[in-house]
Amino acid sequence: MKLQDSVTLPCDRATAWAALNDPDVLRRCIPGCEVLEQDAPDHLRAKVVLKVGPIKARFAGDVTLTDITPPQSYVLTGEGKGGVAGFAKGSARVWLDEVAPQETVLNYDASADVGGKLAQLGSRLLDSTAQKLVRQFFDSFRACVSQTDADAVAAKP
Incomplete structure (x- = not known):
């Protein structure tokens, strides 16, 4: 499965970058995310509950960041296991383009694979x-980096 798009954010690139690297912001924005902990500068652990068609599962996984170029881009690679439901793994290149003082475009190019019961659901259901x-995620992320919340994100130590 391939996902590629760009999203305009109402903030400068530094604020968007800070939010993309803040586990608390990401935990609030990722649908079904119960836990997101950073245990190294380039590694996160997560627990996410997802419902895909008739299958609901709790996935535990790891995400690794590579090719980090602050405040511009990184590549993230992850894998999660959902027990009987199966597994999901993928990677995404994420980069930021500041187009105006308070406007940044977040671009992403991602691919993912699933296995187990999830793979049996069919590509149309998985894609949708x-x-x-x-x-x-991007609706929530946009709200988090809006001018109201941007000061809180930027002020975090």
């Missing part, structure tokens, strides 16, 4: 669910 989850 992935698109829905991506929209939910």
Whole structure:
């Protein structure tokens, strides 16, 4: 499965970068995320509950950041296991383009694979669910980096 798009954010690039690297912000924005902990500068652990069609599962996984170029881009690679439901793994290149003082475009190019019961659901259901989850994430992320919340993100130590 491939996902590629860009989203305009109402903040400068530094604020967007800070939010993209803040586990608390990401935990609030990722649909179904119960836990997101950073245990190294380039590694996060997560627990996420997802419902895809008739299958609901809790996934535990790891995310690794590579090719980090602050405040511009990184590549993230992750894998999660959902027990009987199966597994998901993928990677995404994420980069930021500041187009105006308070406007940044977040670009992403991602691919993902699933296995187990999830893979049996069919690509149309998986694709539509992935698109829905991506929209939910970016709607929440946009709200987090809006001018109201941007000061709180930027002020975090």
